Amino acid sequence: DGGITQSPKYLFRKEGQNVTLSCEQNLNHDAMYWYRQDPGQGLRLIYYSQIVNDFQKGDIAEGYSVSREKKESFPLTVTSAQKNPTAFYLCASRSPPGVNTEAFFGQGTRLTVV
């Protein structure tokens, strides 16, 4: 089945540790995105990538890093510099540009700092 897969679904991290969230897609999409969602809040853009080996900061990139070495993969690292990392993280890929372009989302990773 084609789709976008995030793992793990739940993740616990101790303060001061870096942690990497996985995002894989087999939809052959060039563009991929990472969003953060806090309880009762909307989606905020962390990083996005329009093509392999290229990525851009979103609105809240501080304390996060990404890589895009393969088209299928766009991992997000939450570093110890992120002051309030507990949140729900969503990865998305977007179909090619055009009037019917659509974002497809993974099921999310809930990160909790303990």
Add this chain to the structure above:
Amino acid sequence: KNQVEQSPQSLIILEGKNCTLQCNYTVSPFSNLRWYKQDTGRGPVSLTIMTFSENTKSNGRYTATLDADTKQSSLHITASQLSDSASYICVVSDYAGNMLTFGGGTRLMVKP
């Protein structure tokens, strides 16, 4: 700056009632507008897509409208069910399709 504003932020209705959610946008040039449904703890899923030339589109009990002149869209839910309880997110794509701008969402709760 491209923006998408949704109202209300939250809404509580009784099962069986209708409701309408609003979305205003300033994205230009415009490509399409999608309404997504996000169940708690899940990723959003597309409900409808509206392109520039479309005014109304239905998907079962969901009906979306678009007024490209005033840059407004609405999502009307008919005969609400408990399973309609979710967040509804309006997402607008620019003409090149390179950027998606998200609204803050409307959290709908349907009570028995």
